[in-house]
Amino acid sequence: MKIIRVTVTPIAFRDPPLLNASGIHEPYALRSIIEVESDNGYIGLGESYGDAPALAIQQALQAPLIGLDPFNLNGLRQVVQATVAAHKPASVQGAELAPGSHASKAVSNAYSAFEVAFLDLQARSLNVPLVDLLGGAVRERVPFSAYLFFKYAQHVGAPYPADTWGEALSEAQIVAQAARMIEAHGFQSIKLKAGALTPEHEVACIKALKRAFPEHPLRIDPNGNWSLETALRMAQLLGDDLQYYEDPTPGLEGMAELHRHTGLSLATNMVVTDFDEFRRSVALNSVQIVLADHHYWGGLRDTQVLAKMCDTFGLGVSMHSNSHLGISLMAMAHVAAAVPNLGYACDTHYPWQEPDEEVIKGGKLTIQGGCVAVTRAPGLGVELDYEQLAKLHEQFLRCGIRQRDDVRQMQRYQPEWKAIKPRY
Known part of the structure; x- marks a missing residue:
């Protein structure tokens, strides 16, 4: 079996005005959709x-991958390494908040993008679900968490009609947001993206969520936007309200000091983003839970290696998310289904994406009881909707955004806004 076609299609889809530590989401999120076709008619x-x-x-990888056997993942890695070396990528602004944007992740990013497609193609050719190539499912339903954001009602300039979620800045609005997500999808745990408003207000929102949903485990994620002093002070206010405290303060050393003083379980997708950082974190006891992300950890199998390392060193495992569509969600679900020590519900932005902007046939995937089901359908179990793909590609061409910049977007609301870390 040989690869005869590789197609990379950039797309853009509407993204709500979600606040975070580096500013606010731009009106459109950018993704790429990858197709890898074999000479016997399968497409991954x-x-x-x-x-x-x-x-x-x-x-740049489209042409060099032609003729490669899709089972040759070592060959894929060699081609990716050579291509990245030729491009000499540089880090973009905001990489500290989005590790996948850092130049050091270029090989793992590109390899992961194609590894998923290669594995999907392999599994389709064998008529088995992708999870079987990862050792088989230890769970058929993968739990995800309600992912809450402070947000404005509408983007500045109103490039399209306001979303149906409305404003969420107050305690009552955040509780209402959670109630809607839980009613729609049955989530059993809740995460609040913080680091955007004053820490005391964000902690007050966690307290309000605790009152409204006393049985739901809670997490808060300031994206390293609190100083160690602030993180310690907020830890006292939070008490035992949290399942885990995610990236409250910057750096491995800062996280280690916070854990030493509080004993709280600290989670991260920011200070442990590769195996070198993992090694340093273990030595410092910086974090107790690693949030994996196959997009920048180097694919599905490297994510399994990470999970095994966490098991070896007694660390918990969950999964990080960025704005994404159904192909990424199913890739997450397949690898999560194969990780025995997945101890926490995964993150997902999926409920924030509009129903008419999915690229897979049948529309958006179902999240029931807070879980995504991994079926016995071949590969990832999803098929591409080419009409939707064309629509979202056209939107990419029109939107004018080529690189996410939450700082620049926030400056449209507040011209004096500057990137400061930690801000509080």
Whole structure:
């Protein structure tokens, strides 16, 4: 079996005005949709980053992958390494908040994007679900968490009609947001993206969520936007309200000091983003839970290696999310289904994405009881809707965004806004 076609299609889909530590989401999120076709008629799918640096490398890989056996993942890695070396990518602004954007992740990003498509193609050719190639499912339903954001009602400039979620800045609005997500999808745990408003207000929102949903485990994620002093002070206010405290303060050393003083379980997708950082974190006891992300950890099998390392060193495992569509969600679900020590519900932005902007046939995937089901359908179990793909590609061409910049977007609301870390 040989690869005869590789197609990378950049797309853009509407993204709500969600606040975070570096500003606010731009009106459109960028992704790439990858197709890898074999000479016996199978097509494997992948979804990855769509910002300009990542996209340039993905598109440069289209020709060199022709003729490769899709089972030859070592060959894939060699081609990716050579292509990245030729491009000499540079880090983009905001990489500290989005590790996948850092130049050091270029190889793992590009390899992951195509590894998922290669594995999907392999599994389809064998008529088995992708999870079987990862050792088989230890669970058929993968739990995800309600992912809450502070948000404005509408983007500045109103590039399209306001979303149906409305404003969420107050305690009552955050509780209402959670109630809607839980009613729609049955989530059993809740995460609040913090680091955007004053820490005391964000902690007050956690307290309000605790009162409204006393049985739901809670997490808060300031994206390293609190100083160690602030993180310690907020830890006292939070008490035992949290399942885990995610990236409250910057750096491995800062996280280690916070854990030493509080004993709280600290989770991260920011200070442990590769195996070198993992090694250093273990030595410092910086974090107790690693949030994996196959997009920048180097694919599904490297995510399994990470999970095994966490098991070896007694660390918990969950999964990080960025704005994504159904192909990424199913890739997450397949690898999560194969990780025995997945101890916490995974993150997902999926409920924030509009129903009419999915690229897979049948529309958006179902999340029931807070879980995504992994079926026995071949591969990832999803098929590409080419009409939707064309629509979202056209939107990419029109939207004018080529690189996410939450700081620049926030400056449209507040011209004096500057990137400060930690802000509080």
